[in-house]
Amino acid sequence: MTATTTTMPPTPRASAPLVARESLWSRIRRGSLWISITTVAIMILLWEVIPQIGIVNRILFPTFSDTILGFGQLVSGGYWWEDLGKTLYAVAIAWVIGVTFGFVMGVALGISPFIRTAITPYAIAVQALPKVVLAPLLIGWLGFGSESKIALAVIICFFPVWIDTMVGLALPNANEFKLMQSLKASRWQVFTKLQLPSAVPMIMVGVKHALLLAFTGVLVAEILSASDGGLGKLAKEFASQLNMSLTYAVVLVVVIIAVALVSLADVVERRVVFWSEESRARKR
Amino acid sequence: MTTMTQTAPLVRAEGVTKRFGSGEKEMVALSGLNLEVQEGEFLSLLGPSGCGKSTALNIMGGLLSATEGTITFSGEPMIEPRREIGMMFQQAVMFPWRTTLDNVLLPVEIFGEKKKDYIAKADELLGMVGIKDFRDSYPWQLSGGMQQRAALCRVLLHDPKLLLLDEPFGALDEFTREAMNQELLRLQAYSGSTAVLVTHNITEAVFMSDRIAVMSARPGRLVGILEVPFDRPRTPDLQTTNDFVKLVAEARRMLELQ
Amino acid sequence: MTRTEVIAQIAIDQSEKKRKKFSPYIVTVGLLPLILLAWWLATTVTKSVSPILLPTPESVVAAFPRVLSAMGFGDQVIRTLLEIAGGFVLGATVGFFLGVLLSSSNRLRTAYLPFLSALEAIPTVILAPLIIAWIGFGVEGKILQAAIACFYAVFITTLSGLGLAEPSAINLMRSLKASRWQVMTKVRIPTALPVIFGGLQLGATTAIIGAIVSEFIGSTGGLGYLMIRYRGGYDTAAYWVIIFLFLVIGLVVYLGIWYAERKIVFWRRTEITRPDLEKQ
Numbered sequence: 023m024t025a026t027t028t029t030m031p032p033t034p035r036a037s038a039p040l041v042a043r044e045s046l047w048s049r050i051r052r053g054s055l056w057i058s059i060t061t062v063a064i065m066i067l068l069w070e071v072i073p074q075i076g077i078v079n080r081i082l083f084p085t086f087s088d089t090i091l092g093f094g095q096l097v098s099g100g101y102w103w104e105d106l107g108k109t110l111y112a113v114a115i116a117w118v119i120g121v122t123f124g125f126v127m128g129v130a131l132g133i134s135p136f137i138r139t140a141i142t143p144y145a146i147a148v149q150a151l152p153k154v155v156l157a158p159l160l161i162g163w164l165g166f167g168s169e170s171k172i173a174l175a176v177i178i179c180f181f182p183v184w185i186d187t188m189v190g191l192a193l194p195n196a197n198e199f200k201l202m203q204s205l206k207a208s209r210w211q212v213f214t215k216l217q218l219p220s221a222v223p224m225i226m227v228g229v230k231h232a233l234l235l236a237f238t239g240v241l242v243a244e245i246l247s248a249s250d251g252g253l254g255k256l257a258k259e260f261a262s263q264l265n266m267s268l269t270y271a272v273v274l275v276v277v278i279i280a281v282a283l284v285s286l287a288d289v290v291e292r293r294v295v296f297w298s299e300e301s302r303a304r305k306r
Numbered sequence: 307m308t309t310m311t312q313t314a315p316l317v318r319a320e321g322v323t324k325r326f327g328s329g330e331k332e333m334v335a336l337s338g339l340n341l342e343v344q345e346g347e348f349l350s351l352l353g354p355s356g357c358g359k360s361t362a363l364n365i366m367g368g369l370l371s372a373t374e375g376t377i378t379f380s381g382e383p384m385i386e387p388r389r390e391i392g393m394m395f396q397q398a399v400m401f402p403w404r405t406t407l408d409n410v411l412l413p414v415e416i417f418g419e420k421k422k423d424y425i426a427k428a429d430e431l432l433g434m435v436g437i438k439d440f441r442d443s444y445p446w447q448l449s450g451g452m453q454q455r456a457a458l459c460r461v462l463l464h465d466p467k468l469l470l471l472d473e474p475f476g477a478l479d480e481f482t483r484e485a486m487n488q489e490l491l492r493l494q495a496y497s498g499s500t501a502v503l504v505t506h507n508i509t510e511a512v513f514m515s516d517r518i519a520v521m522s523a524r525p526g527r528l529v530g531i532l533e534v535p536f537d538r539p540r541t542p543d544l545q546t547t548n549d550f551v552k553l554v555a556e557a558r559r560m561l562e563l564q
Numbered sequence: 565m566t567r568t569e570v571i572a573q574i575a576i577d578q579s580e581k582k583r584k585k586f587s588p589y590i591v592t593v594g595l596l597p598l599i600l601l602a603w604w605l606a607t608t609v610t611k612s613v614s615p616i617l618l619p620t621p622e623s624v625v626a627a628f629p630r631v632l633s634a635m636g637f638g639d640q641v642i643r644t645l646l647e648i649a650g651g652f653v654l655g656a657t658v659g660f661f662l663g664v665l666l667s668s669s670n671r672l673r674t675a676y677l678p679f680l681s682a683l684e685a686i687p688t689v690i691l692a693p694l695i696i697a698w699i700g701f702g703v704e705g706k707i708l709q710a711a712i713a714c715f716y717a718v719f720i721t722t723l724s725g726l727g728l729a730e731p732s733a734i735n736l737m738r739s740l741k742a743s744r745w746q747v748m749t750k751v752r753i754p755t756a757l758p759v760i761f762g763g764l765q766l767g768a769t770t771a772i773i774g775a776i777v778s779e780f781i782g783s784t785g786g787l788g789y790l791m792i793r794y795r796g797g798y799d800t801a802a803y804w805v806i807i808f809l810f811l812v813i814g815l816v817v818y819l820g821i822w823y824a825e826r827k828i829v830f831w832r833r834t835e836i837t838r839p840d841l842e843k844q
């Protein structure tokens with residue numbers, strides 16, 4: 023290690039690359055599917071029964087059937103489509119801007135080890151600052167419209183793309199750089215033929231993470247600034263009216279969207295970085 | 307029966323077969339192995355890569371169970387690992403969060419005995435393999451050879467009756483490996499334990515063993531047993547004698563014959 | 565390979581040699597006055613940034629003593645710290661033990677992992693209105709929100725970390741007839757620690773976010789509550805003082821966990837820097 027590089031404290035993430043997912047068939051064979059089904063059934067039963075027999079207040083804790091009714095009410099109500107659209111629109115715009123911004127910043131600051139080292143302390147500071155503290159300010163400044171939502175979501179979601187791009191560009195080892203040098207590759211060639219391809223798997227992870235963070239950012243802004251609408255606003259309004267079955271229904275919608283977005287991102291990721299899984303499997 | 311065998315074998319494997327997987331993916335790793343290990347002897351399992359040596363050893367150690375056949379230790383069937391059996395693997399398996407001494411004392415800790423009572427013995431063993439100065443160092447501060455020396459001390463700490471050694475020095479360079487083999491012979495003689503060594507190095511097998519069990523390529527089966535009559539203690543000079551070279555050639559012939 | 569030490573591992577001998585005399589940290593330090601200057605130019609001099617968003621540096625400096633000496637300020641700080649710490653401890657404990665539980669049974673793992681993986685996707689802030697409706701504006705609700713926010717990171721890192729032990733290490737333990745408990749405490753958990761610390765660090769960051777958001781939405785006290793009040797009074801300078809405070813809290817927590825990791829998982833870094841081990 024040379025003295026001029028530094029160890030950045032880990033910027034950890036929570037994903038489960040090491041936990042293998044099993045196929046449906048092997049789950050059935052090993053009996054774990056039955057455990058899943060039974061557990062879900064028991065949960066739903068408890069969800070249904072506990073409020074009914076009065077252990078908890080049914081108004082605050084609606085039963086499963088109440089929730090399903092609320093869900094039907096919400097979906098058939100019609101008015102919520104606009105809220106759904108507003109949320110998804112803000113997430114999409116913020117995600118695109120955040121990813122672009124993060125990528126450009128990652129390339130600009132990550133291409134040279136020198137700059138990377140120099141700005142590492144600032145990166146740590148940006149990482150350590152809980153960026154939601156800016157939410158009320160942005161709402162105050164940009165108003166209650168979608169601009170403030172998007173701004174907050176961009177600020178929250180560009181960070182992992184930035185860091186992952188920067189780190190990804192640094193992944194090739196000294197020997198790989200030496201190989202490129204021995205071929206007299208230009209700086210641009212080193213970037214496009216070595217650094218960028220090595221970075222893609224890492225960047226994809228950041229891009230996926232950014233999608234979730236953009237969703238979080240938009241929801242926070244919506245919950246805080248009730249007037250523009252969106253799923254966050256709906257959840258807050260219903261909750262403050264103590265209309266809990268509709269609140270549950272909105273939460274359910276958010277969960278479904280989030281899981282769908284992540285699954286979609288997973289599929290795209292697997293397509294784009296098809297070699298990553300292969301080579302990982304080989305190494306084992 | 308006219309005579310009771312005076313020395314009942316320590317380990318007896320009868321018709322041991324091991325299959326991995328099932329259906330189309332079934333793989334026979336070991337097929338009908340019959341083998342007896344006598345008390346106090348040094349036996350080598352010699353065979354080409356992938357012939358099931360490690361599988362056989364793991365079954366003897368109780369880490370794997372046989373698909374068919376029986377295996378007994380001191381007359382009792384092996385169904386699980388036993389504390390009278392010490393195992394050593396190709397990797398030293400030193401935990402980086404423990405000092406050398408603590409790594410050596412690991413078995414005692416697992417057995418729930420008092421560590422204090424064994425420190426003197428651990429120090430003695432570390433001294434015998436020449437790494438006493440490193441007792442308080444961490445594994446990453448030790449070379450590969452030193453780590454294997456420590457692993458050797460660890461396996462000998464609780465005086466196992468049987469040592470099962472799976473290419474313990476396979477990852478080391480030639481020089482260190484030879485020195486370690488000497489070390490091993492010395493310590494095995496000193497502790498009087500029985501040893502089964504897995505190797506695919508013919509010279510090593512001849513130099514170390516009283517008997518060599520030669521195995522065929524997959525599916526692994528026993529080709530024959532080679533007696534090695536040389537006196538102990540053995541010195542490296544032995545390897546240049548005619549008898550030694552003849553035995554090596556014999557073993558090679560058995561390996562190639564199958 | 566995690567993104568952990570990567571910044572340190574970059575093409576070391578590549579362009580570094582030429583620049584040896586000139587430390588990048590000179591640039592690091594030099595950037596700070598530049599940033600402050602830019603801030604000053606943007607606000608005080610050119611007035612090109614709305615004071616609602618970013619006040620002048622002078623006014624922020626002036627606001628520090630005012631905010632810090634305000635009545636009951638210490639109580640608000642303590643309250644927020646309590647929420648963060650409580651939520652972190654609760655969420656991390658549950659996450660850790662659930663990780664241990666699932667790692668010790670293949671059945672349970674395959675049965676529950678799909679559901680628990682879905683948790684990765686869920687933006688936990690959506691639960692904030694629910695939690696407030698359930699248990700009100702008090703400290704407990706914030707602790708719960710923070711705990712939910714940080715649970716997943718610790719859980720999933722524990723689960724994957726516990727699977728990292730080498731098969732040879734497990735075989736050694738089995739040959740010694742070690743109990744499951746011994747394998748867990750003497751091999752699996754120490755092996756997992758570096759990964760778990762990564763989860764703790766992420767979890768702490770998200771716990772802070774959970775507590776703040778919950779305070780923003782509705783609270784009877786705490787720093788988030790103060791911020792909403794200052795913003796309501798258009799006291800943006802005071803608001804920025806609390807932003808700095810959160811920066812300090814975030815940094816202390818982040819670097820604190822990092823430092824704890826270096827002390828507790830002492831073997832890891834040394835192992836990495838040992839050159840002849842890198843070959844493998």
Ligand SMILES: Nc1ncnc2c1ncn2[C@@H]1O[C@H](COP(=O)(O)OP(=O)(O)OP(=O)(O)O)[C@@H](O)[C@H]1O
Pocket residue numbers: 326327333334335353354355356357358359360361362506524
């Ligand atoms: N757990 C397992 N599952 C499936 N197949 C296995 C397993 N363990 C070993 N095998 C297979 O059984 C065969 C014998 O393996 P084993 O490790 O015993 O060979 P070996 O003689 O020790 O080889 P080497 O000298 O390379 O160590 C190999 O073909 C291997 O692929």
Ligand SMILES: [Mg+2]
Pocket residue numbers: 359360361472
């Ligand atoms: Mg083997």
